[in-house]
Amino acid sequence: MPTSFPTGLATIHGAAEFLSERVAALTDNGFKIDVYAGGELVPPLGVLESAQTGTVECGFTAGFYYIGKMPALVFDTGVPFGMTxxxxxxWMRTGGGLELMRELYSEFNVVQFPAGATGAQMGGxxxxxIDTVEDLKGLRIRAAGYLGNIYADLGAVPQQIPGSDLYSAMERGTLDAVEFVGPYDDEKLGFNKVAKYYYSPGVLELNASIAFLANADAYADLPDxxxxxxxSACAETNSNMLATYDTLNVPALRRLVASGIELRSWSDEIMDAMKASSEKLLAAQAAEDPLFKRVHTEWKSYLDEQLLWSxxxxxxxxxxxxxxxG
Amino acid sequence: MPTSFPTGLATIHGAAEFLSERVAALTDNGFKIDVYAGGELVPPLGVLESAQTGTVECGFTAGFYYIGKMPALVFDTGVPFGMTxxxxxxWMRTGGGLELMRELYSEFNVVQFPAGATGAQMGGxxxxxIDTVEDLKGLRIRAAGYLGNIYADLGAVPQQIPGSDLYSAMERGTLDAVEFVGPYDDEKLGFNKVAKYYYSPGVLELNASIAFLANADAYADLPDxxxxxxxSACAETNSNMLATYDTLNVPALRRLVASGIELRSWSDEIMDAMKASSEKLLAAQAAEDPLFKRVHTEWKSYLDEQLLWSxxxxxxxxxxxxxxxG
Structure with a gap:
């Protein structure tokens, strides 16, 4: 099982190891899943294709890496101003989301199980x-995938840079800002030494849901x-990864603040502009992509109901x- | 496996059925758990004792039903102004909570697994x-277990009445108010026909965590x-029960509001008084109960860190x- 993640992302990569261990424990070690970090076996963003073609039986990745193939896969991972x-x-278990996502993934001959959650990622x-939208103009910010579209819409210049190169790019000054994950992962890359302002809340990414993908033929051949x-192991992994992040993020945040950085909240102006931009981009995609429109409509309806209840x-x-x- | 719940609480009782089905599926139907609703096999609040003595191999219940035996068990279920x-x-998976709870339950010769979550219950x-604390004076309110202590402290007169008798007590006027669960369960008992005001948010019960308890000797004899x-089945059940409630509660709330009831928010005065009362009661228990004090200290420390992060x-x-x- 290749993952899309480096071992340095210990909580996400660790979730793949946890999943493998749980499956082994549940089957008296009959069902063994060998975990390979991103790039070891196949390219990090080649996991879907590898599972699709049967190069590997399964993979551990995130749907939004493949929005170039199918934009609606972004809803499998998370959308700005989206679901907790x-x-x-x-939505996945009782709201129709899983059936919808499996329909999308069936185009790629894979079966999906939600198998991890990061919770909200920090603003970066x-x-x-950054007090006003004007402050974003021309800003060279590392913002992966879908988030980059919003920054671009607001006048920033999103950069796609691998995690391993981010620190040096910030240090050299070829990058002005970086959105990575949250306190626990960010601390390990040392961003507090090259940037003073750490923004929250993570309205652009209230969650990233991780996907376990099994080749459909390999899956069909498995005993019941x-x-x-x-x-069940994916469900347990989903809970365990979020719990792990929640426990590790707080002391990491305390250490970061103690190191002298300044924790700041996005202004309403910034969040309002991000929200407007996100809605504009979603509507534009929906206008030209009937599948995206259908998924977005169902997703939005469920989100609105849950926000009401919440x-x-x-x-x-x-x-x-x-x-x-206190 | 006896539960403490009537089949009418379809989501909670249904979680026991779900757990049984998942365990069967995971073991090629080798491990069968027969589910009995509250009272069918043993009294609803006798589940812990039955599992302890080995009358049954396991049970599906909630720790706070047994605070008469050990007050600290309230932390296994939920405490007012407590954890989401x-x-x-x-806390359970990565914060030390599970180890602590298992230590408590080991006194009763049972092994605990968290196996369900209600999310926040409504105020009732x-x-x-109810605008002021004065409005609570003398109020006859059905408030189960620990919540009743807070209402009593604020001058109300908590009543312990089985769920099946609540509607008629409200109709006859022998009861002024009722705290039960949330929209989905409350609607089925028809409370909207006998009370106009439905209060939220459920600060007294942000969650009730359900416990699967296995007799320790029976558990030790199980194959790995x-x-x-x-x-894994308990972990999946935990997620699934909360998801089920979240999906069912919203349309139920819409129907209740459409039926003419008035949805109201607690005033700050009420919530502040409830919080002060809760803290006073927790401190009083801690002062006379070293075990309670130890658990409360760990629980509070974890809660405070998570509230900071949140x-x-x-x-x-x-x-x-x-x-x-919108």
Missing amino acids: PRMHTA WFRKP SYKAALQ SVNDGAAQSYLMNNR | PRMHTA WFRKP SYKAALQ SVNDGAAQSYLMNNR
Whole structure:
């Protein structure tokens, strides 16, 4: 099972190892899944194609890496101003999302299981304060995939740079800002030494859902109990990865703040502009892509219902607690 | 496997059925768990004792039903102004919570697995508006277990009444208010016909975590792959139950509102008073119960860290979305 991730992303790559261990435990070691980090066996962004052609039996990746092949796959991972991990899981398990995603992936001859969640990623590291949309103009920012489109729409110049080269690009000054993941992963790359301002909240990425993809023919050949093992192990991995991030991110954030960086919240102007840009881009894609439109409509309907419920109950209760900490 | 729940609580009881089905699927039907609704095999609140003595091999219940035996078990289920489902899962999986809970349950010769989450429950149904703490004085409210202590502290008169008798008690006027679960379950009992005001947010119960309990000797005798099946199936059940509630609660809430009830938010005065009362009661219990104190200290420390993280990132992003819906 190749992943799209370097071992340095210990929580995401570690989730692939966790999944493999759980499947082995569930099957008395009968079903062994060998994990290969991004690039070891196939290129990091070649995981879908490798599983599709049967070069590998399965892979551990994220749908939004393949929006060049099918834009609607972005909904499998996460969309700016989109679902929290809880909403995404609810959509997948009981809201029709899984059936829809499996329909999309069936075009690639693979079967998908949600198998990981990052939670909200941070807004990123900036060398200068970003107070207004004007401050984004011309900004060279590393913003992967779909997020880059929004930054471009707002006048920034998104860069696609591998994670391993980000620190030196920031240090040399060929890059002005970097959106990577969150405190635990960001700290390891040392961004606090090359950028002072760390922005939140991660409205552009409230979650990234990780996908386990099995070649459909290989999957069909599995005994029923092995199929069941994949389903339950992926569900457990999904919970465990988010839990791992939640536990590790807090002390990492404390260390980063103690190192002298400045934690800042996006202004309403910035968030409003990002939201407007995101909606414009989604509408534009939907206008030219009927499949994207269908998925977007279902996704948006579920999101709106969950935001309503959250604003009445769970989210409102959580807001009270956040505003009255201690 | 007896549960503490009636079949009428379709989502909670259904989670026990789901768990049984997943375990069967994972073991080629080798490991069969027969589910019995509350009272069918043993009394609803006798599940822990039955699993402890080995009358049954396992049970599906909630720790806070047994705070008479050990007050610290309340932390296994949920505490007012406590953890969201996500925080609770993170505490259990990577924050030391599971080890602590298993230590508590080992006193009862059972092994615990978290196996369900309700999400936040609603504040409840009231026949008169509740604007101030004064409005709670003398109020006869059905509030189960730990929540009843807070209402009593605020001057209300909590009542312990089985779910099946609640509607008639409200109709007859022997009860003024009822805290039950949330829209999906509440609608089925018809509370909208006997009370006009439906309060949120559920700050007294941001989550109720359901516990699968296995007799420790029976568990020790299981083959390793069956133990693994219990772990992964419980994890999947945990996610699935919350997802089920999230999907079902929204249309139920819409129907309730359409039926003419008035959805109201607790005033800050009420929530502040509830929070102060909750903290007072927790401190009082901790002062006389070293085990409770130890668990409370660890629990509170983890909660505070997660609230900090949430207020920086995930919760702040979600708040923006809730405040800018549509």
